[in-house]
Amino acid sequence: MPTNPLSRRGFLLGVAATATAIGVSGCGLGGSSDNPDDSSGPVTGDITGEIKFQTWALKPKYTDYINGMITAFQKQHNGVKITWIDQPADGYLQKVTADAAAGNLPDVVNVPPDLAYPLAKKKLLLNIDQAAPGTGKDYLDASWAAYALPGQSGSYGYPWYLNTGPTFYNKALFRQVGLDAEHPPTNYAELEAAALVMAQRSNKQVAMLGLTPVIADFGLYGCQVMNADGTKFTFNEPKGVEFVEMYKRLYDAGALIPEALTANYTGAGTKFMNQQIAWAPGSAYDLANFKTNAPSLYANVGITKTITNTGKAVMYVQGLSVSAASKNKATALAFAHFVTNAQNQMAFAKLTAIFPSTKGSMSDPYFSNDGGTDEGKVRVAAAKQLETAVNYTPVQWSDQMTTALQQQLADAMQGKTSPKQALDDTVAKCNKLLAG
Structure with missing residues (x-):
């Protein structure tokens, strides 16, 4: 049950595990590559028959x-008969991709946007x-929009649960170098x-830092990541270059660990848990993880808001989608809606650190009373x-x-290319992939 599929950004452990999201464009998926047909109309029929429901790393805890x-x-x-399939975190998205290519998607499947x-x-x-x-009216607008297809109408998933994170920092390491441990940084x-x-x-x-930025960080910094209609990436704008230049200064000074330049570094x-770096974006789940697995860190951990130039933190979304090939679409839709209704989401939120x-x-009151x-x-702040x-x-x-961005950022940090050229090359590569 990863709370954040971008594990290089939210690198601390999720509810059950953290996995790296994969892109599946060009990976041999079956079906048409044309725009989806939005004229199919409402699904009707009795709620009956058998369906398969697949989740991501929820057994045995849940x-x-x-x-x-x-x-x-x-x-x-x-x-109605529902067969529950729970796949392990490792290789989950590759498994979904393979099932999709073979025409074997489960009726209801847990997928990130x-x-x-x-x-x-x-x-x-x-x-x-x-x-x-009318189903969308039940969900927060931003979470429903997460499953929209840019340039098309509609949404392709029921938002199941959300997460965001405070930022954790190590008060002991701050004190060791004379920094104010009670007043951590509030801007870049x-x-x-x-x-x-x-x-x-x-x-x-x-x-201080253990990772180079991922695309969400550019958004937090205030870059326009894409143009308004979602047809081109634009994060090589001056603000993006400024952001990378900051990371270059940090890398040169030893404030960003060299391992961060390694592709897929985890x-x-x-x-952070071994108290070797001092600043870590995380999720609401992580504090309990520190308490159990890193008690010496837990005694020194500070909690602060996500730094952002936009005034808006990152929202991570997980949801349930329904296979277009399901033989019992009415049942699959009804069950996905049931799993993600307010009562069931609230019960889930009280079992683990996620949000409805x-x-x-x-x-x-559970989300406003810290007890x-x-x-x-952390729960109330998130x-x-x-x-x-x-x-x-x-x-x-x-x-x-992601790989293209990581590679170019590594070259920029090492002085093999300029921050501007690194982003220009990344955007060119990403726009080529987008068009392909």
Whole structure:
């Protein structure tokens, strides 16, 4: 149950595990590559028959919760049989891609927006706005929009749960170099200044940062990642270049670890837990993870808001999509809606550190009363952020694009190319992939 599919951005452990999202454009998916047909109209028919429901790394921790929902739905609808399939986090998205290519998508499948996009583009998912008109009114507008296909009408997934994160920092490491541990940086200029102090005063033994930026970070910095109609990437604009230039200064000073330049680097979370780096974007789940697996860090961990030039934090979305090839579409749609209704999402939120996507749910006192605990404080802070949070990662963004950005940023950090040229080359590559 990854709370953030972009594991290089949210590199700490998710609810069950963290996986790296893949882009599936050009990966041999079946179906038409034309625009989806939005004229199919509402799905009608009895809620009956058998369907398969696939989730992502929920067993064994949430077995009782999922089985309880299945049992409740089957009691409401005689003749329905739901087979639950839970896939491990490792290789999950590759498995979905392979099933899609073979025409074997489960009736209801857990996919993040960036995977729903190429599936929907190939007409492999139902347009929920067409198949079940009016459903979108039940969900927060930003979460419903996350499953939209740019340039087309409709949405291709029921938002299931949301997450965002505070930023964690290590108070002990701040104090060691004379930084104010009770007043962490609140903007990028302050973060750069603190990072440079930490690197200099520790003789480059302690770095502030453990990762180069991913595309969502450019959005947080205030870059226009794409043009208005979603047809071209534009993050090589001056603000994007300014952002990379800042990272270059940090890298040169030893404030960004050299390992961060390695493609698909996944060790930054471990370095933060081992108190070797001092600043870590995370999720509401992570504090409990620190408490259990890194108690010495937990005793020194500070919690602060996400730094953003837009005033809006990152929203991470997971959802349920319905296969266009399902033989029991009415049942699949009804079950996906049931799993993601306000009551079931609220119950899930109280089992683990996720947040409901349904309208009105965030007004529950659970999200405003911290109970005097650190975990409660993180929950309340994250819930507040979600009121205006944005999914900065375009659904068109693919794994190939991530790789291109990582490679060019590494070259820019090492002085092999300029920040401007690195972004120009990345945008050119990404726009070529987008057009292809």
